[in-house]
Amino acid sequence: MNTRVRAIAVLAACALAAAACTPGGGGGDEEGGELTWAIGGAEANPGGVHHSVADLWNEQNPDTPISIETLPEPADEQREQQALELNAGASGFDVLGMDVIWTGEYSENGWLESLEDVRSELEAASIPAAFESATWGGELWAAPYNSNAGFLYYRTDLVDSPPTTWEELREVGLAAAEEAGIAPFVGQGARYEGFVVNWLEYYWSAGGELYNEDQTEVVFDPELAEQATEFMRTSIEEGFYAPGFNTAQEEEARNEFQSGNTVFMRNWPYAYSLIQEDEESPVSEDFDVAPLPTFTGEGTISALGGFNNAVSAFSDNTEAAKEFVVWAATNEEAQTMLAEGSVPPTMQAVYDDLQDDPVMALLGEILPDARPRPPAPQWNEISVEMQRALFPAYNGEAPVDPAVVEVQSFLEGTVE
Numbered sequence: 001m002n003t004r005v006r007a008i009a010v011l012a013a014c015a016l017a018a019a020a021c022t023p024g025g026g027g028g029d030e031e032g033g034e035l036t037w038a039i040g041g042a043e044a045n046p047g048g049v050h051h052s053v054a055d056l057w058n059e060q061n062p063d064t065p066i067s068i069e070t071l072p073e074p075a076d077e078q079r080e081q082q083a084l085e086l087n088a089g090a091s092g093f094d095v096l097g098m099d100v101i102w103t104g105e106y107s108e109n110g111w112l113e114s115l116e117d118v119r120s121e122l123e124a125a126s127i128p129a130a131f132e133s134a135t136w137g138g139e140l141w142a143a144p145y146n147s148n149a150g151f152l153y154y155r156t157d158l159v160d161s162p163p164t165t166w167e168e169l170r171e172v173g174l175a176a177a178e179e180a181g182i183a184p185f186v187g188q189g190a191r192y193e194g195f196v197v198n199w200l201e202y203y204w205s206a207g208g209e210l211y212n213e214d215q216t217e218v219v220f221d222p223e224l225a226e227q228a229t230e231f232m233r234t235s236i237e238e239g240f241y242a243p244g245f246n247t248a249q250e251e252e253a254r255n256e257f258q259s260g261n262t263v264f265m266r267n268w269p270y271a272y273s274l275i276q277e278d279e280e281s282p283v284s285e286d287f288d289v290a291p292l293p294t295f296t297g298e299g300t301i302s303a304l305g306g307f308n309n310a311v312s313a314f315s316d317n318t319e320a321a322k323e324f325v326v327w328a329a330t331n332e333e334a335q336t337m338l339a340e341g342s343v344p345p346t347m348q349a350v351y352d353d354l355q356d357d358p359v360m361a362l363l364g365e366i367l368p369d370a371r372p373r374p375p376a377p378q379w380n381e382i383s384v385e386m387q388r389a390l391f392p393a394y395n396g397e398a399p400v401d402p403a404v405v406e407v408q409s410f411l412e413g414t415v416e
């Protein structure tokens with residue numbers, strides 16, 4: 001659906017059922033009024049940590065309570081739902097749980113309220129990478145909320161120490177899996193944003209980059225891109241990737257590992273507390289987390305992920321929405337709730353306080369060097385093109401060389 005058709009469809013739906021488009025009832029800019037927070041992912045499901053944060057706000061702010069509009073789990077689908085609403089100029093979402101990769105696009109589209117007037121407070125409280133991800137064109141468009149970085153999960157009963165190169169990981173994984181009668185590795189291999197993240201972690205850890213620092217030049221390296229794609233292709237062929245890898249998103253991967261079906265998993269930190277607290281999981285006491293491997297064995301590379309909270313330019317209650325996003329970034333109790341659910345917070349003080357927590361300690365090691373995906377307004381198109389070209393190539397359904405060249409030419413087209 002193109003933008004215009006979408007907008008008309010949404011307006012028509014609103015005319016038919018006005019309430020559906022203003023879930024909170026809309027508050028107007030007068031005092032009070034309910035807020036709606038559109039956010040997705042496993043953490044937004046009932047019982048998830050975002051609900052605890054919302055409950056805390058509601059206790060403290062009974063005049064402007066917030067309720068969660070749960071978006072789908074895949075990032076791409078969250079973006080679609082938000083874009084549908086925002087393209088139509090509709091006021092159903094006051095607060096947008098915005099993936100770090102959408103800041104450029106949303107702000108250029110005029111969908112967000114600027115947060116420049118609360119910049120210093122947010123900058124002082126937040127870890128630098130998360131703060132940076134909420135800016136575009138030198139302006140602040142969202143309040144940092146939760147950060148993210150990829151972890152290597154491994155079975156402590158099957159592996160002595162976590163491998164530091166991808167090749168070694170494959171060897172160790174294949175051997176340990178054979179002995180235990182399970183699969184070696186699961187990650188995010190389905191055709192969506194998560195696959196692009198997994199692919200980039202291979203590519204970056206081989207030494208590759210997409211753009212130069214100010215994004216005026218493409219510095220894509222086809223050979224390293226081939227190396228990354230070939231590694232994934234061979235991993236399917238050799239049975240290193242668990243069956244179903246190419247349809248797995250975060251939750252499918254977690255379920256496999258949590259059920260004891262794989263030796264290793266690439267996933268975000270949120271999975272840690274869910275696995276640990278699952279009394280029925282055969283691995284809840286037999287797993288640990290480590291930095292992701294690289295091709296060289298040096299250091300670690302992880303994609304920077306996370307969600308910032310933006311205020312919709314179409315909200316009827318922007319003042320209260322702004323108060324909420326600033327509070328969620330700077331309230332230590334709320335930010336600590338995230339950490340307790342092993343969802344990485346963005347508030348520096350929480351990292352300082354929880355240095356003994358294993359997840360927070362590992363994040364402290366990894367996050368400062370986590371790589372942002374280019375925050376370009378056209379990131380979604382770039383990602384979709386990478387999915388289109390690289391997914392069939394790693395699945396053995398198309399040759400690798402031309403796929404890599406296609407990605408390169410697409411990237412070149414974005415800087416012309």
Ligand code: GLC
Binds near residue numbers: 041100194307
């Ligand atoms: C996580 C990350 C987000 C990323 C997504 C990909 O939710 O926080 O940044 O885009 O995974 O699946």
